[in-house]
Amino acid sequence: MTTKLFINGQWVAATGGTFTTHDPATEELIAEVGKASTADLDAAVDAARAAFENPEWRDMLPADRARLMFRFADLVDQHQEELAQLETADQGQPISISRVVSSKMAAEHIRYYAGWVTKIEGRTSPISTPNTFHYTRREPVGVCGLITPWNFPLSILSWKLAPALATGNTVVIKPASVTPMTAIRLVELADEAGFPAGVVNLVTGPGSIGAAMAEHRGIDKISFTGSTEVGQSIVRASAGTLKRVTLELGGKAPSIIARDADIDAAVAGNLMGGLLNSGQVCAAYTRFYIDTRREDEFLTKFAAGMEAMTIGAGKNESTQLGPLVSAEHLQHVEELVAKGRAEGAELVTGGERAADTGNFYRPTLFSGVTDDMTLATEEIFGPVLSVLSYQDSDELDELIRRANNTEYGLSSTVWTKDLRVAHRLANGIRAGAVFVNSPPIPDMAAPWGGFKASGWGNEMGPYALDAYTEIKGVWMNYGD
Ligand code: NAD
Numbered sequence: 001m002t003t004k005l006f007i008n009g010q011w012v013a014a015t016g017g018t019f020t021t022h023d024p025a026t027e028e029l030i031a032e033v034g035k036a037s038t039a040d041l042d043a044a045v046d047a048a049r050a051a052f053e054n055p056e057w058r059d060m061l062p063a064d065r066a067r068l069m070f071r072f073a074d075l076v077d078q079h080q081e082e083l084a085q086l087e088t089a090d091q092g093q094p095i096s097i098s099r100v101v102s103s104k105m106a107a108e109h110i111r112y113y114a115g116w117v118t119k120i121e122g123r124t125s126p127i128s129t130p131n132t133f134h135y136t137r138r139e140p141v142g143v144c145g146l147i148t149p150w151n152f153p154l155s156i157l158s159w160k161l162a163p164a165l166a167t168g169n170t171v172v173i174k175p176a177s178v179t180p181m182t183a184i185r186l187v188e189l190a191d192e193a194g195f196p197a198g199v200v201n202l203v204t205g206p207g208s209i210g211a212a213m214a215e216h217r218g219i220d221k222i223s224f225t226g227s228t229e230v231g232q233s234i235v236r237a238s239a240g241t242l243k244r245v246t247l248e249l250g251g252k253a254p255s256i257i258a259r260d261a262d263i264d265a266a267v268a269g270n271l272m273g274g275l276l277n278s279g280q281v282c283a284a285y286t287r288f289y290i291d292t293r294r295e296d297e298f299l300t301k302f303a304a305g306m307e308a309m310t311i312g313a314g315k316n317e318s319t320q321l322g323p324l325v326s327a328e329h330l331q332h333v334e335e336l337v338a339k340g341r342a343e344g345a346e347l348v349t350g351g352e353r354a355a356d357t358g359n360f361y362r363p364t365l366f367s368g369v370t371d372d373m374t375l376a377t378e379e380i381f382g383p384v385l386s387v388l389s390y391q392d393s394d395e396l397d398e399l400i401r402r403a404n405n406t407e408y409g410l411s412s413t414v415w416t417k418d419l420r421v422a423h424r425l426a427n428g429i430r431a432g433a434v435f436v437n438s439p440p441i442p443d444m445a446a447p448w449g450g451f452k453a454s455g456w457g458n459e460m461g462p463y464a465l466d467a468y469t470e471i472k473g474v475w476m477n478y479g480d
Contacts, residue, residue, distance in 0.1 A: 003034050003180070008044075012040075024359045044172045048170040049170070062120075065117050071194065072110050076103065076110060080104060091182075097276065116163075134475050138472075140169040141468055142169060148160070156225050166468075170200070187202045214238045215237045227379075252379050252406050253413065254403040256399060278361070281381075291392055306363040311360055409451030410449075414437070431454070432447070432451055
């Protein structure tokens with residue numbers, strides 16, 4: 001089968017050729033995928049522009065737009081298992097994760113923002129101009145380009161699509177080329193829900209289509225999740241049009257394990273936080289700072305936990321660790337492991353492929369890692385974790401300094417029973433999220449975004465409404 005593009009309410013053949021997507025566990029072909037040309041992109045943008053200006057969408061009553069979104073959420077719910085299976089086939093993630101973090105979370109995001117549609121308010125402003133009433137309106141930004149990565153293709157798309165539609169925008173979606181399948185299915189469900197033609201458009205294709213979107217004069221905003229490097233190129237490409245840009249980028253989350261921590265809980269939480277989706281998580285805990293007096297205990301238990309994990313195809317119910325998304329990414333992870341060894345880090349466990357077929361890599365732990373090593377500075381995006389120790393005598397401020405010694409600032413975690421330590425570290429760490437004694441799972445009601453090179457703006461919660469609206473001030477002179 002060859003998948004199509006969705007433009008102006010129609011499934012149409014791509015004019016740029018095709019590419020393929022594969023099951024990363026078996027390397028089997030899943031589908032030939034339509035490759036959008038720039039002419040296809042222009043058609044999608046034109047359709048989104050026309051739909052944005054069409055009174056059918058522009059003037060749709062909030063209660064009606066909310067009803068459409070609730071219907072969309074219900075459809076995603078009804079197809080949850082199918083979406084989860086499709087995500088696992090295309091992305092590789094264990095089915096238990098696809099069910100909870102992907103398909104269920106997608107439905108919940110759409111339902112959460114459906115609820116917001118009837119609650120998006122302006123303000124009255126206490127201006128000092130005589131005889132003048134001032135109020136603000138929140139208006140949609142316009143045509144939004146939604147560019148998504150391959151690690152959580154379905155849920156990350158829902159983080160963007162739901163608030164974009166709730167606030168009355170129209171969209172052109174471009175999923176990652178290695179994992180396009182659930183985006184295609186989600187758009188089919190949006191169509192079934194009954195959004196007017198042109199409100200939701202989908203172009204599948206390579207990064208160059210994303211780059212063309214960033215430059216496109218017909219696109220008002222780009223919402224991008226992906227690597228910091230591509231995020232930077234989007235900022236450069238969008239400068240010509242000064243379009244709105246929000247960015248959810250890479251991370252290198254520190255995990256600080258205090259001397260008083262419950263080590264068993266820290267081991268369990270960090271195994272999940274570091275190895276969820278084989279470490280292909282922007283918020284993954286990857287740099288473990290552990291008190292030297294608890295280091296041996298932590299290392300032994302953590303390595304044992306890693307070695308006990310069931311590695312296999314995501315579709316097997318017992319799988320805890322699935323394959324990496326592509327052969328190319330597997331090679332990238334291998335190169336970084338080799339670099340870690342060459343720089344002198346000590347391999348505790350793992351460090352090799354786990355099978356001859358499929359992109360499986362053993363969970364890998366290094367100890368003796370120092371702050372300046374590649375393992376501690378570069379985002380690996382695989383099941384490769386590093387232990388850096390600290391002396392008991394170290395001040396918390398020194399620990400905060402080391403945790404912040406990174407260009408990134410997305411996520412972080414602290415393991416302690418001492419509230420004083422938890423609060424001081426939570427205040428001091430420069431990151432968009434600090435999880436205390438818990439793994440890094442976002443929630444649609446809480447903000448998600450990065451400090452520093454981890455991004456611009458926030459998704460989720462009411463914060464995403466800011467990202468998809470412009471504020472208009474209206475000055476009403478009622479004097480003579
Ligand atoms: P990527 O940057 O390679 O690709 C992301 C998307 O951008 C894909 O759709 C790709 O086709 C497209 N793209 C590629 N080149 C482009 C260009 N020049 N202009 C516009 N678009 C372009 O990222 P990836 O490898 O798919 O995903 C992994 C990265 O995503 C990691 O760095 C990870 O930390 C990050 N990520 C961040 C978050 C977050 O919430 N902050 C969440 C998930 C993933």
